[in-house]
Amino acid sequence: MTAFIPDHSGPGMTARLKDATGVAVVSLFLGIPMIALHTVDVGGVLAVATRWPWLIAFAVTMFTGRLVLQFALDHLKINKARRERARPAVRATRPWLKWTGYAVLGFSIVLPIMCSGNRYVVDTATTVMIYVMLGWGLNVVVGLAGLLDLGYVAFYAVGAYTYGLLSTHFGWGFWETLPVAGALAAGFGILLGWPTLRLRGDYLAIVTLGFGEIVRLILVNWTDFSGGPNGIGSIPRPTFFGLPFAPAGDGPTFASFFGIEYAPEHRVIFLYYVILVLALLTNLFIARLRKLPVGIAWEAVREDEVACKALGMNVTNIKLSAFAIGAMLGGFAGVFFAARQGFISPESFVFSESATILAIVVLGGMGSQLGVVVAAILLVLLPELGRDFSEYRMLMFGAAMILIMVWRPGGLIASRAPTVRLHKEAQP
């Protein structure tokens, strides 16, 4: 069936000229106080001078700028509509996407070896991986199940404080704490979700926002429990199967066991691989879940709750499972964060963290695993790169977000691979 493609080249030229003229007129008026009139120093006295040619130039620039912008936007829209229509009926999973995924994986494995001399690079890559993991966790909630969670950082905090407290008070190790913290965070997710998941979009967002703040305020104020604003320090670092990363001392260390020279980079690289493994496990776990009925049901609930109920799905339980799994993954990331920093305080779990993670999910393309990776890299590296001209950091950040949303409203990677396929024998 061939679809009829209307050749809508956007509004006509007259409409565009009208629109641009409007913009030019407004800029003329605004330009009078801002550009046309300026003050000059005439023999120690301030005097007002005019510069009409500047104003004219400004208006003309605005006029052409507006025309070009409108034209470009229309062009983008038309091209997009064309592409959508031209899509073949049965489309295989985009192969380039798969290969890009493998390339990123390969790169992330060899990265510390390539840059072993450069601690800063490995450190930054570790930060990226933490955000990737958080993004994948939140992606289950926001991208797949379509539940707007603005307090995700609370589960991250639960994980971090679980490790912080269990390790400093009871001497628990990193790997033992991991499942406990995950379960605890999932428990918190269910606790929050049970009464609130009946709420729709905006209300759920507000309640989760409040939850995030409550958790942070408890951590700040309950000093006996959490150390208050001072946080928890001297959290033990993960060991390599019991071998600490330390200069040669009494017991065997990582360096002495393998007979190599001690170097502080060992731990940095080890931490990187720990988070890489955690992230990969997360990815496999989610990829597996998405192919199961429960994973497909998450997306169905996002699409249409009423239809789901009529089809016999228990929507509340489906949402709850998404919430709990998202929370659990956040908890894992929190444990790693505490182990890596060696110090945690409520300041690491403020709302802007939740916002950053949410931005990663939305920017990456809701539901896309690779998209989250790309967005996490962008959102961690952009501020890092912007350090040199830090006054413009937020400006650059904002501009980048707007540009991406205009250019790709569905996120960087909006395509989604089919999760269900027929078995071969059922095909004709």
Place this chain on the structure above:
Amino acid sequence: MTTTPMLQYSGVHAHYGAIHALRGVDLNVQKGEIVTLIGANGAGKSTLMMSLFGKPAASAGKIAFQGNDITRVPTHDISRQGIALVPEGRRIFPRMTVLENLQMGSTFADPAHFDADTRRVFDMFPILEQRQLQRAGTLSGGEQQMLAIGRALMGRPQLLLLDEPSLGLAPLYIKQVFRIIRELNERDGMTILLVEQNAHHALNVAHRGYVLQHGEIVLTGTGKELLASPEVRAAYLEGSAQAHG
């Protein structure tokens, strides 16, 4: 009547806040029947169908399925009893593929049946097979309707509810939808409750019909009787009779 009807409404009332949408509806559907419910826009047809799923719940009266009272059964347990709904406006999952939509229709069915059930739906709607990996939102309106029907059939229901399946479809698709309804009934013995504004087609395909007006059943009879009835002709067929020639 000696046998228990498959579906029975007795004196069902339903409200949306202060709006009294159903005012004591009595209706039954026997096994193997096609029963149609016709009525103007806003008469309460969709409300009648959704009250079966408790959305909105019946505020008085009783709804029974195969003799069991299901008035208070939770929404998500209704379809497990063997009732499938093709809702008004289709409500397919637009960003998911055709196959995933079908999978969602079989959430509580035995997974071992999935391939065979999909096969059956594809044989009924070959176009869906060609589009199985395409996003459902990119299908045409008629194809989406077929997907919605196919999805409902994946749960192997005994009773199929269709809410205005011909709404907004091109004439060619309308014909096909009614042909499928008849086929399902004659070949598979499916019991069907059909809500329609397209009274002409609906009464032609149905064994019996009810006319709903302001939340009340005002007329009932066989499809032929209603087609011939002057009230029905005046209210529901005059305008559309020309359209269908």
